[in-house]
Amino acid sequence: MKARDETKIGQIFAATLQLVVEMGIAGITMRQIAKKARLATGTLYIYFRDKDDLIHQLYEDCRNASINAYFKGYDPDLPFKEGFRIIWINILHFRIENFDAAVFMEQSYHSPFISESSKEMSRDLLRPLFKLMERGKEAKVVKELDTVLLLMFMVGSTNDVIKYIKYHQRKLTDDIIQQAFTLCWDGLKR
Amino acid sequence: MKARDETKIGQIFAATLQLVVEMGIAGITMRQIAKKARLATGTLYIYFRDKDDLIHQLYEDCRNASINAYFKGYDPDLPFKEGFRIIWINILHFRIENFDAAVFMEQSYHSPFISESSKEMSRDLLRPLFKLMERGKEAKVVKELDTVLLLMFMVGSTNDVIKYIKYHQRKLTDDIIQQAFTLCWDGLKR
């Protein structure tokens, strides 16, 4: 018998993400996804129960991929600032290289597709970052403010760079990374 | 003859914004908008050519309202930091009090509704902020980096506070405003 082609899921995901960046989550249809993935519309229903299921699985996929990427190369034994820099740059790189996924996840947050529980899970996955920031506070190198506020500021500052690069046609040079990191760091540090 | 009730446009806009926050721009239908605004669906077509027109006009309305609010009480003769603080807090307040509008504008950016030219116009409306930041650089109080990057960082830092407040059920106290402003200011200052 014929085996299922598991690479197709990747094709479908990639096509969907591209469409979301082009049209927003409002504009995507099953037909368009199929067309962009070079498949028949019916084929989508072999791999996904329905549109809802497709979007959901894509969301989970994006979330997991990003969390994995964030902590790559991080060693809790490094001095705080070094560890912090590694993670900050990981986040930045991942979200620029997976810009489509980043836009999709942002759009998903306010959408009928993603449930409250999925959002809850996303928050849970910020927990390792939470610990990192607490460490910075204990070591007296980071301001004594609410950890969540500090985290929002940290993650948000990568957002700003991404918008800067993508919407103003700038190149992501080491210089810019360094500059943007300094903006964030000087804000957080005591 | 019967006069057009111009307050209805406000009703329709408010209903649409509420729906966007609840369902995302993906989930809104003309029927739902009408229902939430306590109107018949047909009435929407008296005030707007079609759905596209409705979304467009709402976008313009939100954009204009925000730009107006940003510079309220700003006086170019004030010392830079004072002027900067006024505008930063204006942005923050406006976007929290008009959270629906802020979500809508963010979602609109990647959507089939908003054209390239509308986005271009939005960028133009950042121009006054651009001048402000250049002033800060000339006065040697702000870091010598690309003005657009600095602006993204400034506006983005209000974003972070908004997410903090709205998604983590915090109250917007003067304390938090002060803390968040310091995060941003310490990042930017030389």
Added chain:
DNA sequence: TCGATAAATGAACAAAAGTTCATTTAGTTT
């Protein structure tokens, strides 16, 4: 090589959403 089985297809069907329009309602004018 052949038969079996599931993937793949896309036209057809069903459901949902956008839009229209004949009719009713409510101000305005004379």
Added chain:
DNA sequence: AAACTAAATGAACTTTTGTTCATTTATCGA
């Protein structure tokens, strides 16, 4: 107060989109 006109209505119509299914195609095991 009556005539007039445009707003308001919501059921009906049209278009778009999600989903199914009979048919074809490709792969695997015997």
